[in-house]
Amino acid sequence: MSSTTKASRIGEELWKTRVDKVNAELVTLTYGTIVAQLCQDYDGNYPEVNKQLEKMGYNIGMRLIEDFLAKSNVGRCANFRETADMIAKVGFRIFLNIAPTVTNWTSDNNQFSLVFDENPLADFVELPDDGRAQDELWFSNILCGVLRGALEMVQMQVEAHFVSDVLRGDDTTEMRVSLIRYIEDEMPPEEE
Amino acid sequence: MVVYSFYIFDRHAECIYKRRWLPRPASITGGKSSRPTSEASAPATSTPALLGQSARTTDDDAKLIFGTVFSLRNMVRKLGGEDDNFVTYKTSQYKLHYYETPTNIKFVMLTDIKSPSMRIALQQIYINLYVEYVVKNPLSPVEHPGGVGVNNELFEESLEQFVTRVLS
Numbered sequence: 411m412s413s414t415t416k417a418s419r420i421g422e423e424l425w426k427t428r429v430d431k432v433n434a435e436l437v438t439l440t441y442g443t444i445v446a447q448l449c450q451d452y453d454g455n456y457p458e459v460n461k462q463l464e465k466m467g468y469n470i471g472m473r474l475i476e477d478f479l480a481k482s483n484v485g486r487c488a489n490f491r492e493t494a495d496m497i498a499k500v501g502f503r504i505f506l507n508i509a510p511t512v513t514n515w516t517s518d519n520n521q522f523s524l525v526f527d528e529n530p531l532a533d534f535v536e537l538p539d540d541g542r543a544q545d546e547l548w549f550s551n552i553l554c555g556v557l558r559g560a561l562e563m564v565q566m567q568v569e570a571h572f573v574s575d576v577l578r579g580d581d582t583t584e585m586r587v588s589l590i591r592y593i594e595d596e597m598p599p600e601e602e
Numbered sequence: 603m604v605v606y607s608f609y610i611f612d613r614h615a616e617c618i619y620k621r622r623w624l625p626r627p628a629s630i631t632g633g634k635s636s637r638p639t640s641e642a643s644a645p646a647t648s649t650p651a652l653l654g655q656s657a658r659t660t661d662d663d664a665k666l667i668f669g670t671v672f673s674l675r676n677m678v679r680k681l682g683g684e685d686d687n688f689v690t691y692k693t694s695q696y697k698l699h700y701y702e703t704p705t706n707i708k709f710v711m712l713t714d715i716k717s718p719s720m721r722i723a724l725q726q727i728y729i730n731l732y733v734e735y736v737v738k739n740p741l742s743p744v745e746h747p748g749g750v751g752v753n754n755e756l757f758e759e760s761l762e763q764f765v766t767r768v769l770s
Binding site for chain 2: 483596
Protein backbone atom coordinates (compact mmCIF):
# COMPACT_ATOMS: atom_id res chain seq x y z
CA MET A 411 0.00 0.00 0.00
CA SER A 412 1.43 3.37 -0.98
CA SER A 413 0.42 5.39 2.07
CA THR A 414 2.03 2.73 4.26
CA THR A 415 5.35 2.87 2.45
CA LYS A 416 5.25 6.65 2.44
CA ALA A 417 4.64 6.67 6.19
CA SER A 418 7.48 4.17 6.69
CA ARG A 419 9.83 6.41 4.77
CA ILE A 420 8.86 9.48 6.80
CA GLY A 421 9.29 7.52 10.01
CA GLU A 422 12.73 6.23 9.03
CA GLU A 423 13.89 9.65 7.95
CA LEU A 424 12.75 11.35 11.14
CA TRP A 425 14.22 8.63 13.31
CA LYS A 426 17.58 9.12 11.65
CA THR A 427 17.68 12.91 11.58
CA ARG A 428 15.41 14.52 14.15
CA VAL A 429 15.26 12.26 17.18
CA ASP A 430 17.46 12.38 20.25
CA LYS A 431 18.13 8.81 21.34
CA VAL A 432 18.21 7.52 24.88
CA ASN A 433 19.43 4.26 26.27
CA ALA A 434 16.79 1.54 25.82
CA GLU A 435 17.45 -0.07 29.19
CA LEU A 436 16.87 3.27 30.88
CA VAL A 437 13.40 3.42 29.29
CA THR A 438 12.60 -0.18 30.15
CA LEU A 439 13.76 0.14 33.73
CA THR A 440 12.04 3.49 34.28
CA TYR A 441 8.76 2.22 32.95
CA GLY A 442 9.08 -1.05 34.83
CA THR A 443 9.68 0.86 38.04
CA ILE A 444 6.53 2.90 37.51
CA VAL A 445 4.41 -0.20 36.94
CA ALA A 446 5.95 -1.97 39.92
CA GLN A 447 5.31 1.04 42.14
CA LEU A 448 1.70 1.25 41.00
CA CYS A 449 1.19 -2.46 41.68
CA GLN A 450 2.53 -1.86 45.17
CA ASP A 451 0.53 1.33 45.76
CA TYR A 452 -2.72 -0.29 44.67
CA ASP A 453 -1.89 -3.45 46.55
CA GLY A 454 -2.10 -5.74 43.54
CA ASN A 455 -5.40 -4.31 42.32
CA TYR A 456 -4.45 -4.79 38.67
CA PRO A 457 -7.56 -3.33 37.02
CA GLU A 458 -6.82 -0.12 38.93
CA VAL A 459 -3.17 -0.25 37.84
CA ASN A 460 -4.30 -0.59 34.21
CA LYS A 461 -6.52 2.43 34.69
CA GLN A 462 -3.76 4.55 36.21
CA LEU A 463 -1.33 3.60 33.46
CA GLU A 464 -3.90 4.56 30.86
CA LYS A 465 -4.43 7.90 32.56
CA MET A 466 -0.70 8.61 32.70
CA GLY A 467 -0.45 7.73 29.04
CA TYR A 468 -3.33 10.04 28.22
CA ASN A 469 -1.52 12.98 29.78
CA ILE A 470 1.67 12.06 27.96
CA GLY A 471 -0.14 11.67 24.64
CA MET A 472 -1.66 15.12 24.84
CA ARG A 473 1.85 16.59 24.92
CA LEU A 474 3.59 14.08 22.74
CA ILE A 475 1.34 14.87 19.79
CA GLU A 476 2.72 18.42 19.71
CA ASP A 477 6.26 17.13 19.63
CA PHE A 478 5.22 14.66 16.94
CA LEU A 479 3.76 17.44 14.81
CA ALA A 480 6.71 19.75 15.41
CA LYS A 481 9.16 17.05 14.36
CA SER A 482 7.27 15.49 11.49
CA ASN A 483 5.56 18.56 10.10
CA VAL A 484 2.88 16.30 8.59
CA GLY A 485 -0.60 17.63 7.91
CA ARG A 486 -3.99 16.24 8.77
CA CYS A 487 -4.73 12.65 7.72
CA ALA A 488 -7.41 12.21 5.10
CA ASN A 489 -8.99 9.18 6.76
CA PHE A 490 -8.64 6.80 9.69
CA ARG A 491 -6.62 4.32 7.65
CA GLU A 492 -4.01 6.97 7.00
CA THR A 493 -4.08 7.83 10.71
CA ALA A 494 -3.35 4.21 11.58
CA ASP A 495 -0.33 4.16 9.27
CA MET A 496 0.92 7.44 10.74
CA ILE A 497 0.67 6.05 14.27
CA ALA A 498 2.33 2.75 13.46
CA LYS A 499 5.02 3.82 11.02
CA VAL A 500 5.84 7.35 12.13
CA GLY A 501 4.67 7.78 15.73
CA PHE A 502 5.92 4.50 17.14
CA ARG A 503 9.06 4.75 15.02
CA ILE A 504 10.18 8.12 16.31
CA PHE A 505 9.30 7.56 19.96
CA LEU A 506 10.09 3.86 20.47
CA ASN A 507 11.86 2.87 17.25
CA ILE A 508 9.34 0.13 16.52
CA ALA A 509 6.72 -0.14 13.81
CA PRO A 510 3.78 -2.32 14.85
CA THR A 511 1.74 -3.96 12.09
CA VAL A 512 -1.65 -2.45 11.28
CA THR A 513 -4.16 -5.21 10.67
CA ASN A 514 -7.65 -6.62 11.30
CA TRP A 515 -9.61 -3.68 9.95
CA THR A 516 -13.35 -3.80 10.37
CA SER A 517 -15.32 -3.28 7.17
CA ASP A 518 -16.40 0.23 8.22
CA ASN A 519 -12.71 1.24 8.57
CA ASN A 520 -13.26 2.42 12.13
CA GLN A 521 -11.36 -0.26 14.03
CA PHE A 522 -7.93 -1.77 13.63
CA SER A 523 -5.34 -3.71 15.53
CA LEU A 524 -1.71 -2.90 16.18
CA VAL A 525 0.37 -6.04 16.47
CA PHE A 526 3.67 -5.50 18.25
CA ASP A 527 6.54 -7.77 17.20
CA GLU A 528 8.75 -6.08 19.71
CA ASN A 529 7.99 -3.91 22.71
CA PRO A 530 10.83 -2.04 24.38
CA LEU A 531 8.69 -1.35 27.45
CA ALA A 532 8.41 -5.05 28.19
CA ASP A 533 11.99 -6.25 27.66
CA PHE A 534 13.24 -8.34 30.62
CA VAL A 535 9.74 -8.36 32.12
CA GLU A 536 8.10 -11.31 33.78
CA LEU A 537 4.67 -10.76 35.31
CA PRO A 538 4.26 -11.52 39.02
CA ASP A 539 3.44 -15.14 39.69
CA ASP A 540 0.47 -14.47 41.93
CA GLY A 541 -2.09 -16.20 39.73
CA ARG A 542 -3.82 -12.89 38.91
CA ALA A 543 -1.36 -10.65 37.11
CA GLN A 544 -1.33 -13.05 34.16
CA ASP A 545 -5.06 -12.51 33.71
CA GLU A 546 -5.55 -8.94 34.89
CA LEU A 547 -2.50 -6.75 34.34
CA TRP A 548 -1.91 -5.13 30.95
CA PHE A 549 1.71 -4.25 31.46
CA SER A 550 2.05 -1.80 28.55
CA ASN A 551 -1.33 -0.17 29.08
CA ILE A 552 0.28 3.28 29.10
CA LEU A 553 0.44 3.01 25.29
CA CYS A 554 -3.37 2.87 25.06
CA GLY A 555 -3.56 6.14 26.95
CA VAL A 556 -0.89 7.76 24.80
CA LEU A 557 -2.89 7.01 21.66
CA ARG A 558 -6.12 8.25 23.20
CA GLY A 559 -4.55 11.51 24.40
CA ALA A 560 -2.65 12.17 21.20
CA LEU A 561 -5.61 11.50 18.91
CA GLU A 562 -7.97 13.55 21.02
CA MET A 563 -5.76 16.58 20.35
CA VAL A 564 -6.16 16.06 16.62
CA GLN A 565 -9.95 15.83 16.89
CA MET A 566 -10.41 12.07 17.11
CA GLN A 567 -12.00 10.38 20.06
CA VAL A 568 -10.76 6.81 20.20
CA GLU A 569 -10.84 3.88 22.55
CA ALA A 570 -7.80 1.63 22.80
CA HIS A 571 -7.15 -1.53 24.77
CA PHE A 572 -4.90 -4.55 24.66
CA VAL A 573 -6.47 -7.84 23.67
CA SER A 574 -3.38 -10.01 24.04
CA ASP A 575 0.14 -9.77 25.37
CA VAL A 576 3.08 -12.13 25.01
CA LEU A 577 3.86 -11.45 28.68
CA ARG A 578 0.66 -13.31 29.52
CA GLY A 579 1.70 -16.23 27.37
CA ASP A 580 -0.29 -15.15 24.30
CA ASP A 581 1.20 -15.65 20.84
CA THR A 582 1.12 -11.96 19.99
CA THR A 583 0.87 -8.55 21.61
CA GLU A 584 -2.15 -6.86 20.09
CA MET A 585 -3.86 -3.55 20.77
CA ARG A 586 -7.32 -2.80 19.45
CA VAL A 587 -8.05 0.81 18.48
CA SER A 588 -11.57 2.05 17.73
CA LEU A 589 -12.61 5.42 16.37
CA ILE A 590 -15.60 6.67 18.31
CA ARG A 591 -16.11 10.01 16.62
CA TYR A 592 -14.43 13.04 15.12
CA ILE A 593 -14.52 15.94 17.57
CA GLU A 594 -16.12 19.14 16.32
CA ASP A 595 -14.36 22.50 16.67
CA GLU A 596 -15.14 24.22 19.91
CA MET A 597 -16.78 27.62 19.70
CA PRO A 598 -16.05 30.52 22.02
CA PRO A 599 -18.66 30.94 24.75
CA GLU A 600 -21.55 33.20 23.77
CA GLU A 601 -21.34 36.70 25.13
CA GLU A 602 -24.15 38.58 26.77
CA MET B 603 9.08 45.73 9.58
CA VAL B 604 7.11 46.23 12.76
CA VAL B 605 5.33 43.63 14.84
CA TYR B 606 2.29 45.06 16.61
CA SER B 607 0.98 42.11 18.54
CA PHE B 608 0.88 38.34 18.87
CA TYR B 609 -1.81 35.95 20.11
CA ILE B 610 -2.18 32.22 20.76
CA PHE B 611 -5.60 30.57 20.95
CA ASP B 612 -6.05 27.00 22.18
CA ARG B 613 -8.45 24.32 20.99
CA HIS B 614 -11.09 25.54 23.45
CA ALA B 615 -11.18 28.89 21.64
CA GLU B 616 -9.51 30.59 24.57
CA CYS B 617 -6.78 33.17 24.19
CA ILE B 618 -3.92 31.61 26.15
CA TYR B 619 -1.27 34.18 25.31
CA LYS B 620 -1.20 37.73 24.08
CA ARG B 621 1.59 40.18 23.68
CA ARG B 622 1.69 43.71 22.39
CA TRP B 623 4.80 45.51 21.29
CA LEU B 624 3.49 48.78 19.99
CA PRO B 625 0.30 50.74 20.34
CA ARG B 626 -2.30 49.39 18.01
CA PRO B 627 -2.83 51.27 14.78
CA ALA B 628 -5.07 54.27 15.24
CA SER B 629 -8.02 52.84 13.40
CA ILE B 630 -8.47 49.91 15.79
CA THR B 631 -8.25 52.10 18.86
CA GLY B 632 -10.50 54.63 17.22
CA GLY B 633 -13.10 52.03 16.40
CA LYS B 634 -13.57 51.32 20.06
CA SER B 635 -13.68 54.85 21.33
CA SER B 636 -17.06 54.33 22.96
CA ARG B 637 -15.59 51.67 25.21
CA PRO B 638 -13.50 53.60 27.77
CA THR B 639 -16.42 55.80 28.88
CA SER B 640 -18.55 52.86 29.92
CA GLU B 641 -15.59 51.36 31.74
CA ALA B 642 -14.67 54.54 33.54
CA SER B 643 -17.99 54.47 35.30
CA ALA B 644 -17.54 50.91 36.48
CA PRO B 645 -16.77 50.94 40.21
CA ALA B 646 -14.57 47.85 40.09
CA THR B 647 -11.60 49.64 38.53
CA SER B 648 -9.39 50.44 41.47
CA THR B 649 -6.36 50.35 39.18
CA PRO B 650 -5.39 53.55 37.42
CA ALA B 651 -7.96 54.22 34.73
CA LEU B 652 -5.45 54.12 31.90
CA LEU B 653 -4.01 50.74 32.86
CA GLY B 654 -7.36 49.12 33.32
CA GLN B 655 -8.54 50.47 30.05
CA SER B 656 -5.63 49.23 27.99
CA ALA B 657 -5.77 45.76 29.59
CA ARG B 658 -9.44 45.44 28.83
CA THR B 659 -9.22 46.54 25.27
CA THR B 660 -6.50 43.95 24.60
CA ASP B 661 -8.96 41.35 25.83
CA ASP B 662 -11.55 42.72 23.47
CA ASP B 663 -9.02 42.69 20.66
CA ALA B 664 -8.29 39.03 21.34
CA LYS B 665 -11.98 38.15 21.14
CA LEU B 666 -12.43 40.11 17.96
CA ILE B 667 -9.39 38.51 16.40
CA PHE B 668 -10.51 35.03 17.35
CA GLY B 669 -13.93 35.62 15.86
CA THR B 670 -12.39 36.91 12.68
CA VAL B 671 -9.84 34.16 12.10
CA PHE B 672 -12.31 31.47 13.12
CA SER B 673 -14.92 32.63 10.62
CA LEU B 674 -12.36 33.28 7.91
CA ARG B 675 -10.83 29.86 8.31
CA ASN B 676 -14.22 28.14 8.17
CA MET B 677 -15.18 30.13 5.12
CA VAL B 678 -11.87 29.30 3.42
CA ARG B 679 -12.34 25.61 4.16
CA LYS B 680 -15.83 25.65 2.75
CA LEU B 681 -14.69 27.25 -0.49
CA GLY B 682 -11.25 25.70 -0.88
CA GLY B 683 -11.67 22.27 0.68
CA GLU B 684 -10.88 20.83 4.11
CA ASP B 685 -7.12 21.23 3.74
CA ASP B 686 -7.22 24.84 2.71
CA ASN B 687 -6.15 27.55 5.14
CA PHE B 688 -5.84 31.27 4.95
CA VAL B 689 -2.38 32.69 5.49
CA THR B 690 -2.80 36.41 5.89
CA TYR B 691 -5.09 39.33 5.30
CA LYS B 692 -4.29 43.00 4.94
CA THR B 693 -6.08 46.21 5.72
CA SER B 694 -4.87 49.73 5.09
CA GLN B 695 -3.47 49.76 8.65
CA TYR B 696 -2.10 46.32 9.45
CA LYS B 697 -1.49 42.82 8.19
CA LEU B 698 -2.74 39.78 10.08
CA HIS B 699 -0.79 36.52 9.79
CA TYR B 700 -2.26 33.19 10.72
CA TYR B 701 -0.94 29.72 11.40
CA GLU B 702 -2.96 26.81 12.77
CA THR B 703 -1.56 23.48 13.93
CA PRO B 704 -3.39 20.18 13.41
CA THR B 705 -4.09 20.30 17.15
CA ASN B 706 -6.16 23.44 16.54
CA ILE B 707 -3.79 25.85 18.22
CA LYS B 708 -3.98 29.15 16.41
CA PHE B 709 -1.08 31.56 16.16
CA VAL B 710 -1.86 35.09 15.08
CA MET B 711 0.50 37.99 14.49
CA LEU B 712 -0.31 41.56 13.55
CA THR B 713 2.37 43.49 11.71
CA ASP B 714 2.69 46.56 9.54
CA ILE B 715 1.45 46.19 5.98
CA LYS B 716 4.87 46.07 4.32
CA SER B 717 5.98 42.93 6.15
CA PRO B 718 6.55 39.71 4.18
CA SER B 719 4.65 36.51 4.96
CA MET B 720 5.04 35.47 8.58
CA ARG B 721 3.69 31.96 8.13
CA ILE B 722 7.11 30.36 8.49
CA ALA B 723 7.90 32.59 11.46
CA LEU B 724 4.69 31.58 13.21
CA GLN B 725 5.42 27.94 12.50
CA GLN B 726 8.88 28.40 13.99
CA ILE B 727 7.40 29.99 17.08
CA TYR B 728 5.23 26.89 17.43
CA ILE B 729 8.00 24.36 16.81
CA ASN B 730 10.96 26.01 18.50
CA LEU B 731 9.34 28.03 21.26
CA TYR B 732 5.85 26.78 22.11
CA VAL B 733 6.55 23.06 21.90
CA GLU B 734 9.98 23.36 23.48
CA TYR B 735 9.22 25.67 26.38
CA VAL B 736 5.52 25.26 27.03
CA VAL B 737 4.50 21.75 25.98
CA LYS B 738 7.68 20.02 27.09
CA ASN B 739 7.81 21.67 30.49
CA PRO B 740 6.75 18.66 32.55
CA LEU B 741 5.47 20.77 35.40
CA SER B 742 3.26 23.04 33.35
CA PRO B 743 -0.35 21.93 32.93
CA VAL B 744 -1.33 20.11 29.74
CA GLU B 745 -3.95 22.69 28.92
CA HIS B 746 -3.62 26.36 29.67
CA PRO B 747 -6.85 27.92 30.88
CA GLY B 748 -6.23 31.60 31.55
CA GLY B 749 -2.78 31.33 30.03
CA VAL B 750 -1.31 29.33 32.92
CA GLY B 751 1.91 27.66 31.84
CA VAL B 752 2.35 29.68 28.67
CA ASN B 753 3.49 32.77 30.49
CA ASN B 754 6.72 31.20 31.65
CA GLU B 755 10.01 33.03 31.52
CA LEU B 756 11.78 30.86 28.98
CA PHE B 757 8.95 31.15 26.50
CA GLU B 758 8.44 34.86 26.91
CA GLU B 759 12.11 35.70 26.73
CA SER B 760 12.71 33.60 23.65
CA LEU B 761 9.65 35.08 22.00
CA GLU B 762 10.93 38.53 22.76
CA GLN B 763 14.30 37.65 21.25
CA PHE B 764 12.72 36.03 18.25
CA VAL B 765 10.61 39.03 17.48
CA THR B 766 13.25 41.68 18.11
CA ARG B 767 16.30 39.94 16.61
CA VAL B 768 14.96 37.62 13.96
CA LEU B 769 12.04 39.58 12.68
CA SER B 770 13.34 43.11 12.56
